[in-house]
Amino acid sequence: MQKNKDDLFRFVEYSAEAAERTGYSDYSYWKSVFQNFLKKKSAVVMSCIFFGLVIFSFIALAIGKYDYAELLADSALAFETPNGEFWFGTDNLGRDYWCQVWYAAQTSIKLALIVALGECFVGVTIGCLWGYVRQLDRFFTEVYNIINNIPTIIYMTLIALLIGQSFTVMAISLICFGWLPMARNVRNLVLMYRDREYNLASRCLGTPVWRVLVKNILPYLVSIIILRLALSIPSTIALESTLSYLGLGLGIDTPSLGVLLRNARNYFLDYPYLLIFPAVIVSLITVTFYLVGNAFSDAADPRNHV
Amino acid sequence: MVKYTIKRLLQTLVTVLIVATIVFLLMRMLPTDYFFTEEQLMKLTPEQKQEQLQAAGLTDPIGEQLVRFYGQVLRLDFGESRRIQSGVDVVKVIGSKFTVSMRLGCTALVISLIVGVFIGIIQTINKDKILDHIGTGYTIFVNAVPSLVSYSLVLVFGSTVLGLPSLYSTRNPGPSSILPVVCLSLASIAHYALWTRRYMVDELNKDYIKLARVKGMSFKNIMTKHVFKNAFVPLVQYIPTSFLYTIGGSLLVERFFSVPGMGPLLNDAIIRYDVNVVQTLAIIYASLGTIGVFIGDVLMMLIDPRIKLAGKGETR
Numbered sequence: 211m212q213k214n215k216d217d218l219f220r221f222v223e224y225s226a227e228a229a230e231r232t233g234y235s236d237y238s239y240w241k242s243v244f245q246n247f248l249k250k251k252s253a254v255v256m257s258c259i260f261f262g263l264v265i266f267s268f269i270a271l272a273i274g275k276y277d278y279a280e281l282l283a284d285s286a287l288a289f290e291t292p293n294g295e296f297w298f299g300t301d302n303l304g305r306d307y308w309c310q311v312w313y314a315a316q317t318s319i320k321l322a323l324i325v326a327l328g329e330c331f332v333g334v335t336i337g338c339l340w341g342y343v344r345q346l347d348r349f350f351t352e353v354y355n356i357i358n359n360i361p362t363i364i365y366m367t368l369i370a371l372l373i374g375q376s377f378t379v380m381a382i383s384l385i386c387f388g389w390l391p392m393a394r395n396v397r398n399l400v401l402m403y404r405d406r407e408y409n410l411a412s413r414c415l416g417t418p419v420w421r422v423l424v425k426n427i428l429p430y431l432v433s434i435i436i437l438r439l440a441l442s443i444p445s446t447i448a449l450e451s452t453l454s455y456l457g458l459g460l461g462i463d464t465p466s467l468g469v470l471l472r473n474a475r476n477y478f479l480d481y482p483y484l485l486i487f488p489a490v491i492v493s494l495i496t497v498t499f500y501l502v503g504n505a506f507s508d509a510a511d512p513r514n515h516v
Numbered sequence: 517m518v519k520y521t522i523k524r525l526l527q528t529l530v531t532v533l534i535v536a537t538i539v540f541l542l543m544r545m546l547p548t549d550y551f552f553t554e555e556q557l558m559k560l561t562p563e564q565k566q567e568q569l570q571a572a573g574l575t576d577p578i579g580e581q582l583v584r585f586y587g588q589v590l591r592l593d594f595g596e597s598r599r600i601q602s603g604v605d606v607v608k609v610i611g612s613k614f615t616v617s618m619r620l621g622c623t624a625l626v627i628s629l630i631v632g633v634f635i636g637i638i639q640t641i642n643k644d645k646i647l648d649h650i651g652t653g654y655t656i657f658v659n660a661v662p663s664l665v666s667y668s669l670v671l672v673f674g675s676t677v678l679g680l681p682s683l684y685s686t687r688n689p690g691p692s693s694i695l696p697v698v699c700l701s702l703a704s705i706a707h708y709a710l711w712t713r714r715y716m717v718d719e720l721n722k723d724y725i726k727l728a729r730v731k732g733m734s735f736k737n738i739m740t741k742h743v744f745k746n747a748f749v750p751l752v753q754y755i756p757t758s759f760l761y762t763i764g765g766s767l768l769v770e771r772f773f774s775v776p777g778m779g780p781l782l783n784d785a786i787i788r789y790d791v792n793v794v795q796t797l798a799i800i801y802a803s804l805g806t807i808g809v810f811i812g813d814v815l816m817m818l819i820d821p822r823i824k825l826a827g828k829g830e831t832r
Contacts, residue, residue, distance in 0.1 A: 352534075356531070356534055356538065359532075359535050359802040359806060360535050360539060360798060360801075361782060361798070363767060363782055363783055364539060364542065364786065364798065365542075368543075368545070368786065372545065372547075444661075448663055451664045451665070452663065452664055452767075456768075456771060456783060458783070467662065467665075468664060471664055471665070478668065479672060479675055479676065485669070485672060488665075489665045492661070493657075493661045493665060496660040496661055496662065497660045497661065500656055500659065
């Protein structure tokens with residue numbers, strides 16, 4: 211009897227490779243995200259256009275016949291319609307419009323990216339605290355209500371008067387007042403997930419709070435965070451142009467979309483190209499981000515993964 | 517319900533008071549140089565400046581000023597404007613402006629509600645067909661492109677192609693308010709269309725609609741009797757807020773078309789150190805925001821009796 215059993219079963223040698231194979235899953239979160247994203251042809255095309263635009267803005271500045279830093283006002287050349295010398299024509303002071311437009315596009319993209327990342331960081335951090343720590347809920351709700359109920363224009367005007375206008379000031383102040391929607395969104399979701407059974411189990415097993423937040427809760431929020439991040443870029447560009455138009459944004463010497471349109475406001479009825487060029491470029495940027503953001507957040511939702 | 521209303525109103529009051537205090541303190545942070553016009557700054561001696569500041573009560577300790585401010589607010593005395601229209605009651609200054617803003621805003625609101633909901637319905641009926649895609653394209657465009665750019669496009673199109681006046685004038689308010697109203701409606705049309713479509717499509721996918729179809733109800737009847745009614749409930753919530761915000765006017769549109777409305781007033785008042793105007797405006801805006809949300813909640817409850825608010829303090 212004993213002998214028979216030994217014949218039938220014998221021990222296998224330990225093999226790391228075989229052990230690996232049983233525990234192996236082909237699933238990787240970010241790989242699936244990109245696979246899902248690449249399936250959407252329109253989004254892929256749009257993101258190619260966006261990167262093309264960014265790269266081209268550098269090329270455009272390099273191949274332009276005028277350098278932004280060396281622009282001179284020359285009223286004799288004012289309102290030249292686009293031609294071989296001035297590719298986008300000239301503005302009311304006779305300065306080359308080509309380099310102004312591309313420079314402005316770069317400024318806008320740079321500002322929007324910095325602000326979006328800053329908002330995302332601050333918003334997610336505060337949103338997690340707000341949602342997870344019960345004792346802080348009242349405090350953050352009050353802070354949210356107060357900041358949200360004072361018109362942004364008061365802050366922006368005061369900041370412009372007290373501190374001054376520059377790229378850094380602008381970026382920081384936009385982040386300071388822009389984290390609110392992100393934080394609120396994250397907070398509501400964290401509230402939903404924090405008391406699910408698996409989190410209760412984690413807490414009972416003594417998992418540290420940060421690990422519960424990062425490993426158990428944040429993955430559910432990734433798609434929402436990405437969506438907000440992507441949508442905040444068009445809205446930052448819009449806000450910046452509004453503020454600059456009102457004279458509260460970037461200084462007059464930093465060309466941005468708002469500054470260009472403010473300068474052109476009195477003239478673009480007669481010289482529509484002053485409006486068309488910046489408008490088309492900025493619309494391309496913002497629409498692209500809007501669409502790509504939506505597509506990417508769909509792809510980032512683990513519930514959509516196969 | 518009564519208890520809930522009182523509680524919400526008290527909360528509103530506290531929020532408004534805190535906002536007023538913060539704005540008051542923020543305004544005191546401005547250097548007093550802004551108190552004077554540029555001409556005064558150059559001509560007046562430091563002693564004269566000090567005298568004027570003292571007369572205006574700006575050199576007193578902050579606490580004392582704050583107590584005085586609370587007293588004024590409780591008596592609903594908002595003081596006089598200093599530089600916007602000097603010597604005129606703040607209430608009057610704001611009153612003359614807000615009628616202009618409100619007229620434009622309400623027209624835009626009515627237009628955008630009708631047009632927006634209509635577009636939403638059309639999109640739902642033609643779901644995934646060409647009309648739906650055009651509508652979606654419009655919403656994406658309006659949401660993504662900076663409003664300054666879309667306003668400029670409206671302005672160029674309206675004034676060169678249609679020959680409409682490009683600036684608002686009080687002598688000719690009819691035609692000259694067409695472009696501002698169009699600009700004001702652009703975004704909210706997209707907003708209402710988007711949400712109408714989304715809620716109606718959600719509603720169409722529900723089981724009871726399938727049942728209605730199976731029992732032979734016509735598509736038109738299903739749309740009017742079930743889908744639209746149910747989809748309109750969540751939309752109602754936004755209406756009071758949008759209505760109240762029309763009082764505030766739109767800063768960008770009014771600046772862009774030189775409309776003498778409420779929008780640019782706040783900005784002007786801060787730059788000219790017209791403290792009373794700024795404080796009054798801040799109180800108005802804060803009350804509008806909070807009261808709007810509250811009325812929206814109540815309205816939703818009245819329309820859909822299943823929704824109950826009294827359970828928890830925050831509902832959204």
